[in-house]
Amino acid sequence: MKTNKKMLVLAGDGIGPEVMGQVRRVVDWFDRRRAVKFDIQESLVGGASYDKHGTPLTDKTLADALSADAVLFGAVGGPQYDALPFDKRPERAILALRKEMGLFANLRPAMVFDALVDASSLKPEVVRGLNIMILRELTGGVYFGEPRGMEKLPDGQRRAVDTQVYTTGEIQRIARVAFELAKKRGNKVCSVEKSNVMWTGQLWRDEVTKLHGAEFPKVELSHMYADNCAMQLVRNPKQFDVIVTDNLFGDLLSDCAAMLTGSLGMLPSASLGAVDQQGRRRALYEPVHGSAPDIVGKNMANPIAELLSFAMLLRYSFDLQDDARLIENAVEKVLASGMRTADIMSPGAAKVSTVVMGDAILRELDKQAA
Numbered sequence: 001m002k003t004n005k006k007m008l009v010l011a012g013d014g015i016g017p018e019v020m021g022q023v024r025r026v027v028d029w030f031d032r033r034r035a036v037k038f039d040i041q042e043s044l045v046g047g048a049s050y051d052k053h054g055t056p057l058t059d060k061t062l063a064d065a066l067s068a069d070a071v072l073f074g075a076v077g078g079p080q081y082d083a084l085p086f087d088k089r090p091e092r093a094i095l096a097l098r099k100e101m102g103l104f105a106n107l108r109p110a111m112v113f114d115a116l117v118d119a120s121s122l123k124p125e126v127v128r129g130l131n132i133m134i135l136r137e138l139t140g141g142v143y144f145g146e147p148r149g150m151e152k153l154p155d156g157q158r159r160a161v162d163t164q165v166y167t168t169g170e171i172q173r174i175a176r177v178a179f180e181l182a183k184k185r186g187n188k189v190c191s192v193e194k195s196n197v198m199w200t201g202q203l204w205r206d207e208v209t210k211l212h213g214a215e216f217p218k219v220e221l222s223h224m225y226a227d228n229c230a231m232q233l234v235r236n237p238k239q240f241d242v243i244v245t246d247n248l249f250g251d252l253l254s255d256c257a258a259m260l261t262g263s264l265g266m267l268p269s270a271s272l273g274a275v276d277q278q279g280r281r282r283a284l285y286e287p288v289h290g291s292a293p294d295i296v297g298k299n300m301a302n303p304i305a306e307l308l309s310f311a312m313l314l315r316y317s318f319d320l321q322d323d324a325r326l327i328e329n330a331v332e333k334v335l336a337s338g339m340r341t342a343d344i345m346s347p348g349a350a351k352v353s354t355v356v357m358g359d360a361i362l363r364e365l366d367k368q369a370a
């Protein structure tokens with residue numbers, strides 16, 4: 001008996017529709033070949049929505065996102081929208097979705113496929129087999145804390161203030177996600193803060209430790225200062241499994257970890273919210289990259305980041321571990337066969353287009369499921 005999953009697909013602007021086109025073929029493949037069945041709704045978002053409706057995110061699309069089991073997002077933005085007023089900019093759509101859906105947990109895996117080990121700026125032995133997860137708190141901390149602002153002082157200087165604020169509840173809910181993730185991976189959490197110099201860091205460490213003792217004693221927990229974590233990520237990244245940290249440190253450390261893998265076109269992400277009254281966890285999945293205006297319409301974009309985002313959707317929204325692994329294995333095999341889109345091209349490999357990469361992944365899925 002197939003179960004119907006309600007998925008809202010928002011391809012967006014630039015290469016968004018191109019990479020999503022390949023993912024839609026894979027979604028259709030799952031519909032035909034696997035136990036999962038999707039009810040798909042598609043809407044415009046970002047600049048495409050602005051062009052048609054005069055707003056980057058309509059109320060209807062927001063309502064659909066709130067009632068979907070999961071949202072699969074492409075990318076938004078482009079130079080033609082750069083002069084728009086702030087509230088009409090395409091990027092407002094993703095910020096509004098994150099806020100309205102209450103997406104407080106941002107998951108950024110950094111995985112190095114064997115075939116791409118040379119794409120990293122680090123030595124192959126440091127990154128080969130790397131598979132870590134950076135979990136960033138997304139809705140609190142210094143980007144939102146009050147008071148914030150800028151003022152002019154009587155002596156003519158200007159003074160600016162940002163405030164780092166966390167409550168026990170905010171720390172506990174992100175730490176809980178970290179421990180639950182770790183249980184399904186390598187069973188290790190490293191909690192990262194600066195409790196040596198920040199009150200919020202002390203509270204962070206206390207609350208993570210308390211929750212660990214009360215609910216997750218079997219998960220291995222360590223603590224690290226954020227500056228040391230930045231060093232360890234480039235010295236020996238394989239020591240980590242799940243890293244959990246606040247909004248600001250997570251912003252920096254997730255970009256640092258991403259570059260261990262070498263290419264923007266390969267990086268998926270997920271943002272998870274609280275569980276709603278129907279027992280559903282709101283969730284949005286998107287590649288880390290943007291709309292890549294420089295290559296739009298050239299059939300050059302790498303669809304793998306979007307495809308791996310769909311694999312995350314299968315794993316985290318629907319607990320379909322085997323199906324997620326099917327996609328990851330297919331990607332691994334296609335890369336091992338020497339096929340590359342331009343962004344991950346290496347000497348001796350075969351340069352292929354977006355659509356040919358999609359063809360190859362579908363053929364590989366067929367083989368694996370045979």
Ligand code: NAD
Binds near residue numbers: 292
């Ligand atoms: P970008 O990620 O779009 O592109 C950076 C570089 O990486 C470009 O050279 C691009 O060609 C390349 N690239 C990105 N994704 C690729 C892929 N899948 N395959 C091959 N090459 C790829 O970042 P940018 O140039 O700074 O921003 C372009 C636009 O995207 C801006 O309007 C920006 O605001 C927007 N943006 C949107 C999001 C989002 O929708 N979440 C995220 C970042 C940037």
